[in-house]
Amino acid sequence: xxxxxxxxxxxxxxxxxFSIDERICELIQKRKELSGNNPGxxxxxxxQGWAQKYGLYEDLLNALFGxxxxxxxxRPQVEPSVFQRYIPVLKSVVKGHSLYSVTFIRQYENASVxxxxxxxxxxxxxxxxxxxxxxxxxxxxYHCTMEFGGGSGEHLNNNFIxxxxxxxxxxxxxxxxxxxxxxxxxxxxxxxxxxxxx
Numbered sequence: 257x258x259x260x261x262x263x264x265x266x267x268x269x270x271x272x273x274f275s276i277d278e279r280i281c282e283l284i285q286k287r288k289e290l291s292g293n294n295p296g297x298x299x300x301x302x303x304q305g306w307a308q309k310y311g312l313y314e315d316l317l318n319a320l321f322g323x324x325x326x327x328x329x330x331r332p333q334v335e336p337s338v339f340q341r342y343i344p345v346l347k348s349v350v351k352g353h354s355l356y357s358v359t360f361i362r363q364y365e366n367a368s369v370x371x372x373x374x375x376x377x378x379x380x381x382x383x384x385x386x387x388x389x390x391x392x393x394x395x396x397x398y399h400c401t402m403e404f405g406g407g408s409g410e411h412l413n414n415n416f417i418x419x420x421x422x423x424x425x426x427x428x429x430x431x432x433x434x435x436x437x438x439x440x441x442x443x444x445x446x447x448x449x450x451x452x453x454x
Contacts, residue, residue: 284324297325333401334419338365343426347451353377356449358431361422368422369403372433374412388445392416393432426453 287295298306298321307314340363348357354376362369370392392400398418405414422429435447 287324288327293327295321295325297321331399331401334367334399334417336362336364336367336369336417340364341424343422343424345426345451345453347453349449349451351447351449356433356451358451361426363421363424366419366421368418370400370416370418370431372414372416372431374407374414376410378410388435388437388447390414391434391436391444392418393434394418394422394429398422429453 298317303314303317303321306312307317343361343363345358345360348355350356354374357373357375358370359373360371362371372390372392390402390405392402394400398420401417403415403417405412407413431451431453433449433451435445437445
């Protein structure tokens with residue numbers, strides 16, 4: 257999903273707190289290392305205790321730890337540029353009352369875009385059953401970000417930016433789509449769609 261550019265406030269910065277801010281950055285890095293970059297979320301009693309002990313608002317701590325939990329969403333996103341070609345895929349998987357398909361991959365000079373579709377019969381399922389978030393995993397060599405998703409009626413479409421760019425011969429690769437109830441949560445619903453590329 258495309259992010260709005262961050263606009264830094266241009267007012268005052270209290271230089272006397274520079275060493276504290278640097279220490280905060282150091283502690284965030286240490287926290288990522290110790291948790292394997294999967295920190296979860298502190299229990300409510302911890303949040304309440306820290307808020308009382310340090311004179312902070314609970315909502316501030318909830319926002320802080322919520323942001324730290326989802327730091328992957330702040331990774332710089334590759335913007336595909338210089339379109340080169342389409343790679344037809346035309347692969348599908350039926351699961352329950354739904355058809356999951358990858359119709360094509362768009363190749364750019366610096367990235368690839370994977371087109372993932374979900375179709376179903378409205379009489380059998382409701383949109384609510386499909387209105388979740390999807391993540392694409394290929395392997396450790398590739399970073400995948402959902403560019404956008406949307407749809408109507410009995411169809412949803414998601415495009416994923418893959419970087420670095422996939423090879424023109426994608427045979428042997430496996431596209432693994434995992435469903436989650438909220439983005440960047442790391443908590444999947446258990447629905448996984450695997451598309452094997454020939």
